Amino acid sequence: MTSQHPPSSRLQADGVRLAYDDAVVVDDLDLQVPDGQITVIVGPNACGKSTLLRSLARLLKPSAGRVLLDGDLIHSMPTKEVARRLGLLPQSPIAPEGILVVDLVARGRTPHQKLFQQWSESDERAVRAALTATDTLELADRAVDELSGGQRQRVWIAMALAQETELLLLDEPTTFLDITHQIDVLDLVRDLNEHEGRTVVVVLHDLNLACRYAHHIVMMREGDIVASGPPAQVITADSVRDVFGLRSVVIDDPISATPLVIPADQRQHDRSDDQ
């Protein structure tokens, strides 16, 4: 916790095995989430990205190994205590029918409230700040059902922001969004990280966006971490072929100078190197 090199990590997984019923998804996995950075987890469908994220957020208890938050076993901590330090936006949260944006965002204050402390000045301030940061203040009175996909996603992020946790986990926050809204959401993530110093972990599908926004990339395949580190080290033509089975050329992104994966034409070559 106090060491500066390598970057300290408030949230880490230590030899975890994650399983649903009998199906083991992840086994003996180690991960340190670097503080104050944006970590992006990438990997093919069903490689265990979301499962890993759920276990980091205490939603899934490892059947072996442990997840530590600030050095304590996360599964022995009170749920509320975890919720004050770590926020999570799940893949498909459900908005109750007819709920207003402000009421939804206000629910992010839950871990800071008590039975007879239902709405303090700091609750009001945090919700206002979250709405402002996500540019949804003028939507406050609207019903969530009426919003576009991009607006709705910003509102959900606002809810997680209102929780005021230094650690924020986002499970595929850009799914179902068009390219403009994907960029909006990720710019917002970057702002949160740069201006407020929040540690963010994001699961993403788009490798190029992952490279552009991540300080630290974690690449997963079949429940294992294949590589992790800065994008330029992790995302290479070789690693993309190994992990995704996709032949590609990796060049420098002309805007951000991060790796840019250009898929090769998969049909023109013989398929022997797929094996």
Added chain:
Amino acid sequence: MTDLRDEVTSGAGTRHHTAAAHVLLLRGRVIRWSGFSVRLDVRSTSVCVVLCGLLVVVSLWSISVGDFPISIRDVIATILGNPTEDSEFIVGTLRLPRVLVGIGVGATFGMSGAIFQSLVRNPLGSPDIIGFNAGAALGAVTAIVWFDGSPTQVSAGAVAGGIIAALAVYLLAWKRGVQAYRLVLVGIGAGFAVNAFIDYLITRAEINDVQRATVWLTGSLNGRSWDEVRIVAVALAVLGPLAIIMQRRLDRLDLGDDTAAALGINVARSKLALVLVAVCLASLGVAAAGPIAFVAFVAGPIARRLANSPSACIVPAAFVGALVTVVADLAARRLLAPTELPVGIMTAALGAPYLLWLLARQARTGAL
């Protein structure tokens, strides 16, 4: 909506020139007092006040009418402790407990229905549809038929039956978690099975017990005494506050289990507690007046619409349930006077069309 906003604005407008920036974001009012704060939804509160007023009016009316009419003034005087010669027996022994039981069971059913419908995320998830009330009825009938039970024993039987039914339905519907539609379908099936078993018990019982059990099974407020008032009063006094306190958790669970957990709610424990409270509420309602059909089923949706709120509306649902039951009982007594119908027939006549409409709509939208 706009008038509420205005009210809110005026509440926060004291800090004058920053008023625009300080308008309370939330609908409703916040009452703050030395470190404590309570949120009050103005519309929900008004709805409750209006429903409460209606409830008092209908109750007084219901007590006053009958084969032996008593003026409203005498009714009030009797309740306040100055009975006339006739009114003491008719009001104090016959009609007042009847109305109070109606209010009480309506409230327990309304709360229980609102909790279950929110947990299951489906209006069909109410305890009278998914067999929990049938389970409670089986427990109560067993107590009546086998033990010739006292009101306390009937209550205990009902609660035990309700919990066992809930447990059975839950386990049967379990398949890597519980899906709403599975729970509803399994629950409806379980309700039929339980009712068949009740019929069997009735055929094997003493004729006097059969009489007592059958009237009770239709859901009737006829002949309710202070014993039954006591059952629902205890139920409401103990479980009501618990339900109200837990509404906060219920509303977080409505965002999905993962989101609720991320907000610091202990999902498994909260659900268990909510189910227990809701089953006990419904079961004690059943113990007092039988499985009055559809009250739990209609109260929640009506309350939500009246309060125009996305929350579970447990308190408004209690008032709606009470009002529906008392009105239905008044109608059941007077529509075919002097013949009295059991209140359950009346509520079924009201609730069944709504059920059909809802089934048709959910079948069309694919929710079921």
